[in-house]
Amino acid sequence: MMQIRVLYDQAPCLKNRLTTNLTKMYAENNTKKRGCIEVVCGSMFSGKTEELIRRLRRAQFANQVIAIFKPSVDNRYSDVEVVSHDSHSITSKPIKDAAEMLKVGPEVQVVGIDEAQFFGENLAAVCQALANRGVRVIAAGLDTDYLGKPFGPIPALMAIAEDVQKVHAICVKCGGLANHSHRLSKSRKLVVLGEKDIYEPLCRECFNKALAEE
Numbered sequence: 001m002m003q004i005r006v007l008y009d010q011a012p013c014l015k016n017r018l019t020t021n022l023t024k025m026y027a028e029n030n031t032k033k034r035g036c037i038e039v040v041c042g043s044m045f046s047g048k049t050e051e052l053i054r055r056l057r058r059a060q061f062a063n064q065v066i067a068i069f070k071p072s073v074d075n076r077y078s079d080v081e082v083v084s085h086d087s088h089s090i091t092s093k094p095i096k097d098a099a100e101m102l103k104v105g106p107e108v109q110v111v112g113i114d115e116a117q118f119f120g121e122n123l124a125a126v127c128q129a130l131a132n133r134g135v136r137v138i139a140a141g142l143d144t145d146y147l148g149k150p151f152g153p154i155p156a157l158m159a160i161a162e163d164v165q166k167v168h169a170i171c172v173k174c175g176g177l178a179n180h181s182h183r184l185s186k187s188r189k190l191v192v193l194g195e196k197d198i199y200e201p202l203c204r205e206c207f208n209k210a211l212a213e214e
């Protein structure tokens with residue numbers, strides 16, 4: 001405790017940062033019908049879906065009415081479940097267009113969205129409309145594509161969100177924090193679904209090196 005106080009005295013901004021990070025972790029919006037947008041984003045294998053599921057489970061424990069959606073393009077594991085890489089899952093509804101989320105009933109308090117990057121450009125407007133109605137919207141998705149470019153509707157969604165949490169994977173080359181999804185296959189298509197056989201998480205340095213070598 002002494003040590004921490006000394007640290008605070010030396011760097012007052014550190015105290016704020018530590019406090020903010022701790023409260024951010026536990027003080028999620030759990031009041032009734034207060035609309036907001038939360039984004040959880042990062043590279044492949046960064047735990048985005050696990051974090052989405054964690055937040056949704058907490059809401060479920062509080063008996064809040066939740067609805068979960070994912071784009072129907074993503075059917076790697078299951079048509080009706082949001083499944084994370086560690087096989088935790090939660091039932092979701094696959095939809096083609098983000099606008100279908102606007103059909104949720106007035107009883108719905110929390111809307112979860114997985115693989116949000118695969119939705120169209122209307123995603124931000126749809127989430128905005130839901131939040132304005134009083135819905136807590138939690139969207140998880142890739143922030144950048146396989147070339148390191150901002151992914152689809154995610155940048156716009158991050159801009160209007162109350163809260164953005166960046167999660168990181170571990171770089172498979174150097175063990176640093178990874179924020180890029182490097183594609184091992186040579187396909188130039190933007191959407192190539194796959195797992196460890198197709199993508200690897202890399203840090204900035206290793207990602208740039210890998211791209212330069214291709």
Ligand SMILES: [Zn+2]
Binds near residue numbers: 173176203207
């Ligand atoms: Zn690295």
